[in-house]
Amino acid sequence: MFTGLVEDRGTVQLLEKNGSAIDLTLEISELITNDAHIGDSVAINGCCLTVVEINSGTLKFQAGAETLEKTNLGLLSQGDQVNIERPLAADGRLGGHFVQGHVDGVGSIKSIDRDGEWITMWFEVPEALSLQMVPKGSVTVDGISLTIVECQPATFSIALIPHTLEVTTLGQKQIGSVVNIETDILGKYVQKLIPLKLDGFNERQ
Structure with a gap:
Protein backbone atom coordinates (compact mmCIF):
# COMPACT_ATOMS: atom_id res chain seq x y z
CA MET A 1 0.00 0.00 0.00
CA ARG A 86 8.32 3.10 -0.84
CA PRO A 87 5.30 1.41 0.78
CA LEU A 88 3.52 3.12 3.66
CA ALA A 89 4.92 2.10 7.04
CA ALA A 90 2.36 0.83 9.56
CA ASP A 91 3.02 3.84 11.78
CA GLY A 92 3.31 6.33 8.92
CA ARG A 93 1.07 9.27 8.05
CA LEU A 94 -1.42 8.85 5.22
CA GLY A 95 -0.74 12.20 3.59
CA GLY A 96 -2.15 11.33 0.17
CA HIS A 97 -4.76 8.61 -0.31
CA PHE A 98 -4.85 4.81 -0.46
CA VAL A 99 -2.81 3.85 -3.53
CA GLN A 100 -2.42 0.17 -4.36
CA GLY A 101 0.29 0.47 -6.97
CA HIS A 102 -1.97 -1.43 -9.39
CA VAL A 103 -2.13 0.79 -12.46
CA ASP A 104 -5.53 0.69 -14.18
CA GLY A 105 -4.35 2.01 -17.53
CA VAL A 106 -2.61 4.88 -19.23
CA GLY A 107 -3.73 8.36 -20.21
CA SER A 108 -2.12 11.20 -22.11
CA ILE A 109 -1.70 14.90 -21.43
CA LYS A 110 -4.23 16.86 -23.49
CA SER A 111 -3.30 20.41 -22.50
CA ILE A 112 -1.00 22.36 -20.18
CA ASP A 113 -2.24 25.77 -19.02
CA ARG A 114 0.20 27.97 -17.10
CA ASP A 115 -0.80 30.58 -14.55
CA GLY A 116 2.39 31.99 -13.07
CA GLU A 117 4.12 29.14 -11.24
CA TRP A 118 0.97 27.01 -11.25
CA ILE A 119 -0.08 24.63 -14.01
CA THR A 120 -3.46 23.11 -14.85
CA MET A 121 -3.21 19.88 -16.82
CA TRP A 122 -5.98 18.11 -18.68
CA PHE A 123 -5.64 14.38 -19.27
CA GLU A 124 -7.35 12.08 -21.76
CA VAL A 125 -8.20 8.66 -20.34
CA PRO A 126 -10.44 5.72 -21.27
CA GLU A 127 -14.03 6.57 -20.38
CA ALA A 128 -14.19 3.52 -18.11
CA LEU A 129 -11.62 5.22 -15.88
CA SER A 130 -13.24 8.66 -15.92
CA LEU A 131 -16.48 7.06 -14.68
CA GLN A 132 -14.63 6.26 -11.45
CA MET A 133 -13.65 9.90 -10.90
CA VAL A 134 -15.44 12.78 -9.19
CA PRO A 135 -14.53 16.47 -8.72
CA LYS A 136 -12.43 16.92 -5.56
CA GLY A 137 -11.79 13.17 -5.53
CA SER A 138 -8.37 11.55 -5.65
CA VAL A 139 -6.50 10.07 -8.60
CA THR A 140 -2.95 8.77 -9.00
CA VAL A 141 -0.98 10.03 -12.01
CA ASP A 142 2.45 8.43 -12.47
CA GLY A 143 2.37 7.55 -8.79
CA ILE A 144 1.40 11.04 -7.59
CA SER A 145 -1.67 11.49 -5.40
CA LEU A 146 -3.62 14.39 -6.91
CA THR A 147 -6.99 16.07 -6.45
CA ILE A 148 -9.32 16.19 -9.44
CA VAL A 149 -10.56 19.67 -10.35
CA GLU A 150 -12.97 18.78 -13.14
CA CYS A 151 -13.91 15.50 -14.78
CA GLN A 152 -15.80 14.85 -17.99
CA PRO A 153 -16.30 11.73 -20.11
CA ALA A 154 -12.78 10.57 -20.99
CA THR A 155 -11.01 13.67 -19.56
CA PHE A 156 -10.12 15.22 -16.21
CA SER A 157 -8.02 18.12 -14.94
CA ILE A 158 -5.67 18.73 -12.03
CA ALA A 159 -4.01 21.87 -10.65
CA LEU A 160 -0.31 21.45 -9.91
CA ILE A 161 1.49 23.55 -7.32
CA PRO A 162 5.16 24.52 -7.86
CA HIS A 163 6.36 21.96 -5.27
CA THR A 164 4.76 19.06 -7.13
CA LEU A 165 6.22 20.25 -10.41
CA GLU A 166 9.66 20.47 -8.82
CA VAL A 167 9.87 17.13 -6.98
CA THR A 168 8.05 14.87 -9.47
CA THR A 169 8.34 14.14 -13.18
CA LEU A 170 5.15 16.04 -14.05
CA GLY A 171 7.15 19.22 -14.37
CA GLN A 172 9.03 17.60 -17.29
CA LYS A 173 5.97 16.38 -19.18
CA GLN A 174 4.67 17.73 -22.47
CA ILE A 175 1.39 17.55 -24.36
CA GLY A 176 0.99 13.98 -25.56
CA SER A 177 3.12 12.44 -22.78
CA VAL A 178 1.77 9.07 -21.61
CA VAL A 179 1.11 8.68 -17.87
CA ASN A 180 0.00 5.87 -15.59
CA ILE A 181 -3.46 6.21 -14.05
CA GLU A 182 -4.82 4.51 -10.93
CA THR A 183 -8.30 5.55 -9.85
CA ASP A 184 -9.43 5.65 -6.23
CA ILE A 185 -10.17 2.16 -4.88
CA LEU A 186 -13.30 3.52 -3.15
CA GLY A 187 -14.74 4.55 -6.52
CA LYS A 188 -14.15 1.06 -7.91
CA TYR A 189 -16.04 -0.59 -5.07
CA VAL A 190 -18.95 1.83 -5.33
CA GLN A 191 -19.17 1.32 -9.09
CA LYS A 192 -19.33 -2.46 -8.64
CA LEU A 193 -21.71 -2.52 -5.67
CA ILE A 194 -24.39 -0.14 -6.98
CA PRO A 195 -25.58 -2.46 -9.81
CA LEU A 196 -25.70 -5.37 -7.35
CA LYS A 197 -27.76 -3.27 -4.93
CA LEU A 198 -30.14 -2.20 -7.71
CA ASP A 199 -30.53 -5.80 -8.91
CA GLY A 200 -31.44 -6.89 -5.38
CA PHE A 201 -33.94 -4.04 -5.08
CA ASN A 202 -35.57 -4.92 -8.41
CA GLU A 203 -35.90 -8.57 -7.40
CA ARG A 204 -37.91 -7.55 -4.33
CA GLN A 205 -40.39 -5.51 -6.37
Missing part, protein backbone atom coordinates in the same frame (compact mmCIF):
# COMPACT_ATOMS: atom_id res chain seq x y z
CA PHE A 2 1.25 3.45 -0.96
CA THR A 3 0.04 7.02 -0.45
CA GLY A 4 0.97 8.74 -3.71
CA LEU A 5 3.51 11.03 -2.01
CA VAL A 6 6.60 10.75 -4.19
CA GLU A 7 9.81 10.39 -2.18
CA ASP A 8 12.40 10.57 -4.92
CA ARG A 9 13.06 10.55 -8.63
CA GLY A 10 15.08 7.73 -10.14
CA THR A 11 16.90 7.65 -13.47
CA VAL A 12 16.79 4.75 -15.91
CA GLN A 13 20.34 3.38 -16.10
CA LEU A 14 19.61 0.23 -18.08
CA LEU A 15 16.55 -1.28 -19.73
CA GLU A 16 16.95 -4.81 -21.09
CA LYS A 17 14.44 -6.92 -22.99
CA ASN A 18 13.88 -10.32 -21.42
CA GLY A 19 11.43 -12.13 -23.71
CA SER A 20 8.08 -10.40 -23.26
CA ALA A 21 9.35 -8.75 -20.05
CA ILE A 22 11.98 -6.13 -19.25
CA ASP A 23 14.72 -5.81 -16.63
CA LEU A 24 14.78 -2.24 -15.35
CA THR A 25 17.79 -0.83 -13.50
CA LEU A 26 17.34 2.56 -11.84
CA GLU A 27 19.82 4.97 -10.32
CA ILE A 28 18.21 6.06 -7.05
CA SER A 29 19.37 8.18 -4.12
CA GLU A 30 20.74 6.69 -0.92
CA LEU A 31 17.45 7.54 0.80
CA ILE A 32 15.92 4.59 -1.05
CA THR A 33 18.85 2.25 -1.79
CA ASN A 34 20.24 2.21 1.78
CA ASP A 35 16.84 1.04 3.07
CA ALA A 36 16.17 -1.49 0.30
CA HIS A 37 16.10 -5.27 0.55
CA ILE A 38 15.62 -7.99 -2.05
CA GLY A 39 11.87 -8.67 -2.36
CA ASP A 40 10.79 -5.18 -1.26
CA SER A 41 7.96 -3.48 -3.11
CA VAL A 42 8.62 -0.05 -4.63
CA ALA A 43 6.25 2.08 -6.69
CA ILE A 44 7.83 3.13 -10.00
CA ASN A 45 5.62 5.76 -11.68
CA GLY A 46 2.87 4.38 -9.49
CA CYS A 47 3.43 0.75 -10.54
CA CYS A 48 4.31 -1.64 -7.71
CA LEU A 49 7.44 -3.62 -8.63
CA THR A 50 9.71 -5.97 -6.67
CA VAL A 51 13.38 -5.30 -5.98
CA VAL A 52 15.35 -8.20 -7.51
CA GLU A 53 18.91 -6.85 -7.28
CA ILE A 54 20.71 -4.17 -5.26
CA ASN A 55 23.98 -2.54 -6.19
CA SER A 56 25.72 0.66 -5.15
CA GLY A 57 23.28 3.43 -6.02
CA THR A 58 21.01 1.23 -8.14
CA LEU A 59 18.01 -1.05 -7.79
CA LYS A 60 16.91 -3.59 -10.38
CA PHE A 61 13.29 -4.53 -11.10
CA GLN A 62 11.46 -6.77 -13.56
CA ALA A 63 8.22 -5.92 -15.36
CA GLY A 64 6.19 -8.59 -17.17
CA ALA A 65 3.96 -8.44 -20.23
CA GLU A 66 0.80 -7.53 -18.27
CA THR A 67 2.59 -4.64 -16.56
CA LEU A 68 4.02 -3.37 -19.84
CA GLU A 69 0.57 -3.51 -21.46
CA LYS A 70 -1.13 -1.52 -18.69
CA THR A 71 1.60 1.04 -17.90
CA ASN A 72 4.09 3.42 -19.49
CA LEU A 73 7.13 1.50 -18.22
CA GLY A 74 7.72 -0.11 -21.61
CA LEU A 75 8.07 3.37 -23.13
CA LEU A 76 11.01 4.31 -20.92
CA SER A 77 14.47 4.94 -22.33
CA GLN A 78 17.90 5.25 -20.76
CA GLY A 79 18.18 8.57 -18.95
CA ASP A 80 14.43 9.00 -18.35
CA GLN A 81 13.33 9.91 -14.84
CA VAL A 82 10.62 8.11 -12.87
CA ASN A 83 8.77 8.78 -9.62
CA ILE A 84 9.72 6.60 -6.64
CA GLU A 85 7.78 5.76 -3.48
Whole structure:
Protein backbone atom coordinates (compact mmCIF):
# COMPACT_ATOMS: atom_id res chain seq x y z
CA MET A 1 0.00 0.00 0.00
CA PHE A 2 1.25 3.45 -0.96
CA THR A 3 0.04 7.02 -0.45
CA GLY A 4 0.97 8.74 -3.71
CA LEU A 5 3.51 11.03 -2.01
CA VAL A 6 6.60 10.75 -4.19
CA GLU A 7 9.81 10.39 -2.18
CA ASP A 8 12.40 10.57 -4.92
CA ARG A 9 13.06 10.55 -8.63
CA GLY A 10 15.08 7.73 -10.14
CA THR A 11 16.90 7.65 -13.47
CA VAL A 12 16.79 4.75 -15.91
CA GLN A 13 20.34 3.38 -16.10
CA LEU A 14 19.61 0.23 -18.08
CA LEU A 15 16.55 -1.28 -19.73
CA GLU A 16 16.95 -4.81 -21.09
CA LYS A 17 14.44 -6.92 -22.99
CA ASN A 18 13.88 -10.32 -21.42
CA GLY A 19 11.43 -12.13 -23.71
CA SER A 20 8.08 -10.40 -23.26
CA ALA A 21 9.35 -8.75 -20.05
CA ILE A 22 11.98 -6.13 -19.25
CA ASP A 23 14.72 -5.81 -16.63
CA LEU A 24 14.78 -2.24 -15.35
CA THR A 25 17.79 -0.83 -13.50
CA LEU A 26 17.34 2.56 -11.84
CA GLU A 27 19.82 4.97 -10.32
CA ILE A 28 18.21 6.06 -7.05
CA SER A 29 19.37 8.18 -4.12
CA GLU A 30 20.74 6.69 -0.92
CA LEU A 31 17.45 7.54 0.80
CA ILE A 32 15.92 4.59 -1.05
CA THR A 33 18.85 2.25 -1.79
CA ASN A 34 20.24 2.21 1.78
CA ASP A 35 16.84 1.04 3.07
CA ALA A 36 16.17 -1.49 0.30
CA HIS A 37 16.10 -5.27 0.55
CA ILE A 38 15.62 -7.99 -2.05
CA GLY A 39 11.87 -8.67 -2.36
CA ASP A 40 10.79 -5.18 -1.26
CA SER A 41 7.96 -3.48 -3.11
CA VAL A 42 8.62 -0.05 -4.63
CA ALA A 43 6.25 2.08 -6.69
CA ILE A 44 7.83 3.13 -10.00
CA ASN A 45 5.62 5.76 -11.68
CA GLY A 46 2.87 4.38 -9.49
CA CYS A 47 3.43 0.75 -10.54
CA CYS A 48 4.31 -1.64 -7.71
CA LEU A 49 7.44 -3.62 -8.63
CA THR A 50 9.71 -5.97 -6.67
CA VAL A 51 13.38 -5.30 -5.98
CA VAL A 52 15.35 -8.20 -7.51
CA GLU A 53 18.91 -6.85 -7.28
CA ILE A 54 20.71 -4.17 -5.26
CA ASN A 55 23.98 -2.54 -6.19
CA SER A 56 25.72 0.66 -5.15
CA GLY A 57 23.28 3.43 -6.02
CA THR A 58 21.01 1.23 -8.14
CA LEU A 59 18.01 -1.05 -7.79
CA LYS A 60 16.91 -3.59 -10.38
CA PHE A 61 13.29 -4.53 -11.10
CA GLN A 62 11.46 -6.77 -13.56
CA ALA A 63 8.22 -5.92 -15.36
CA GLY A 64 6.19 -8.59 -17.17
CA ALA A 65 3.96 -8.44 -20.23
CA GLU A 66 0.80 -7.53 -18.27
CA THR A 67 2.59 -4.64 -16.56
CA LEU A 68 4.02 -3.37 -19.84
CA GLU A 69 0.57 -3.51 -21.46
CA LYS A 70 -1.13 -1.52 -18.69
CA THR A 71 1.60 1.04 -17.90
CA ASN A 72 4.09 3.42 -19.49
CA LEU A 73 7.13 1.50 -18.22
CA GLY A 74 7.72 -0.11 -21.61
CA LEU A 75 8.07 3.37 -23.13
CA LEU A 76 11.01 4.31 -20.92
CA SER A 77 14.47 4.94 -22.33
CA GLN A 78 17.90 5.25 -20.76
CA GLY A 79 18.18 8.57 -18.95
CA ASP A 80 14.43 9.00 -18.35
CA GLN A 81 13.33 9.91 -14.84
CA VAL A 82 10.62 8.11 -12.87
CA ASN A 83 8.77 8.78 -9.62
CA ILE A 84 9.72 6.60 -6.64
CA GLU A 85 7.78 5.76 -3.48
CA ARG A 86 8.32 3.10 -0.84
CA PRO A 87 5.30 1.41 0.78
CA LEU A 88 3.52 3.12 3.66
CA ALA A 89 4.92 2.10 7.04
CA ALA A 90 2.36 0.83 9.56
CA ASP A 91 3.02 3.84 11.78
CA GLY A 92 3.31 6.33 8.92
CA ARG A 93 1.07 9.27 8.05
CA LEU A 94 -1.42 8.85 5.22
CA GLY A 95 -0.74 12.20 3.59
CA GLY A 96 -2.15 11.33 0.17
CA HIS A 97 -4.76 8.61 -0.31
CA PHE A 98 -4.85 4.81 -0.46
CA VAL A 99 -2.81 3.85 -3.53
CA GLN A 100 -2.42 0.17 -4.36
CA GLY A 101 0.29 0.47 -6.97
CA HIS A 102 -1.97 -1.43 -9.39
CA VAL A 103 -2.13 0.79 -12.46
CA ASP A 104 -5.53 0.69 -14.18
CA GLY A 105 -4.35 2.01 -17.53
CA VAL A 106 -2.61 4.88 -19.23
CA GLY A 107 -3.73 8.36 -20.21
CA SER A 108 -2.12 11.20 -22.11
CA ILE A 109 -1.70 14.90 -21.43
CA LYS A 110 -4.23 16.86 -23.49
CA SER A 111 -3.30 20.41 -22.50
CA ILE A 112 -1.00 22.36 -20.18
CA ASP A 113 -2.24 25.77 -19.02
CA ARG A 114 0.20 27.97 -17.10
CA ASP A 115 -0.80 30.58 -14.55
CA GLY A 116 2.39 31.99 -13.07
CA GLU A 117 4.12 29.14 -11.24
CA TRP A 118 0.97 27.01 -11.25
CA ILE A 119 -0.08 24.63 -14.01
CA THR A 120 -3.46 23.11 -14.85
CA MET A 121 -3.21 19.88 -16.82
CA TRP A 122 -5.98 18.11 -18.68
CA PHE A 123 -5.64 14.38 -19.27
CA GLU A 124 -7.35 12.08 -21.76
CA VAL A 125 -8.20 8.66 -20.34
CA PRO A 126 -10.44 5.72 -21.27
CA GLU A 127 -14.03 6.57 -20.38
CA ALA A 128 -14.19 3.52 -18.11
CA LEU A 129 -11.62 5.22 -15.88
CA SER A 130 -13.24 8.66 -15.92
CA LEU A 131 -16.48 7.06 -14.68
CA GLN A 132 -14.63 6.26 -11.45
CA MET A 133 -13.65 9.90 -10.90
CA VAL A 134 -15.44 12.78 -9.19
CA PRO A 135 -14.53 16.47 -8.72
CA LYS A 136 -12.43 16.92 -5.56
CA GLY A 137 -11.79 13.17 -5.53
CA SER A 138 -8.37 11.55 -5.65
CA VAL A 139 -6.50 10.07 -8.60
CA THR A 140 -2.95 8.77 -9.00
CA VAL A 141 -0.98 10.03 -12.01
CA ASP A 142 2.45 8.43 -12.47
CA GLY A 143 2.37 7.55 -8.79
CA ILE A 144 1.40 11.04 -7.59
CA SER A 145 -1.67 11.49 -5.40
CA LEU A 146 -3.62 14.39 -6.91
CA THR A 147 -6.99 16.07 -6.45
CA ILE A 148 -9.32 16.19 -9.44
CA VAL A 149 -10.56 19.67 -10.35
CA GLU A 150 -12.97 18.78 -13.14
CA CYS A 151 -13.91 15.50 -14.78
CA GLN A 152 -15.80 14.85 -17.99
CA PRO A 153 -16.30 11.73 -20.11
CA ALA A 154 -12.78 10.57 -20.99
CA THR A 155 -11.01 13.67 -19.56
CA PHE A 156 -10.12 15.22 -16.21
CA SER A 157 -8.02 18.12 -14.94
CA ILE A 158 -5.67 18.73 -12.03
CA ALA A 159 -4.01 21.87 -10.65
CA LEU A 160 -0.31 21.45 -9.91
CA ILE A 161 1.49 23.55 -7.32
CA PRO A 162 5.16 24.52 -7.86
CA HIS A 163 6.36 21.96 -5.27
CA THR A 164 4.76 19.06 -7.13
CA LEU A 165 6.22 20.25 -10.41
CA GLU A 166 9.66 20.47 -8.82
CA VAL A 167 9.87 17.13 -6.98
CA THR A 168 8.05 14.87 -9.47
CA THR A 169 8.34 14.14 -13.18
CA LEU A 170 5.15 16.04 -14.05
CA GLY A 171 7.15 19.22 -14.37
CA GLN A 172 9.03 17.60 -17.29
CA LYS A 173 5.97 16.38 -19.18
CA GLN A 174 4.67 17.73 -22.47
CA ILE A 175 1.39 17.55 -24.36
CA GLY A 176 0.99 13.98 -25.56
CA SER A 177 3.12 12.44 -22.78
CA VAL A 178 1.77 9.07 -21.61
CA VAL A 179 1.11 8.68 -17.87
CA ASN A 180 0.00 5.87 -15.59
CA ILE A 181 -3.46 6.21 -14.05
CA GLU A 182 -4.82 4.51 -10.93
CA THR A 183 -8.30 5.55 -9.85
CA ASP A 184 -9.43 5.65 -6.23
CA ILE A 185 -10.17 2.16 -4.88
CA LEU A 186 -13.30 3.52 -3.15
CA GLY A 187 -14.74 4.55 -6.52
CA LYS A 188 -14.15 1.06 -7.91
CA TYR A 189 -16.04 -0.59 -5.07
CA VAL A 190 -18.95 1.83 -5.33
CA GLN A 191 -19.17 1.32 -9.09
CA LYS A 192 -19.33 -2.46 -8.64
CA LEU A 193 -21.71 -2.52 -5.67
CA ILE A 194 -24.39 -0.14 -6.98
CA PRO A 195 -25.58 -2.46 -9.81
CA LEU A 196 -25.70 -5.37 -7.35
CA LYS A 197 -27.76 -3.27 -4.93
CA LEU A 198 -30.14 -2.20 -7.71
CA ASP A 199 -30.53 -5.80 -8.91
CA GLY A 200 -31.44 -6.89 -5.38
CA PHE A 201 -33.94 -4.04 -5.08
CA ASN A 202 -35.57 -4.92 -8.41
CA GLU A 203 -35.90 -8.57 -7.40
CA ARG A 204 -37.91 -7.55 -4.33
CA GLN A 205 -40.39 -5.51 -6.37
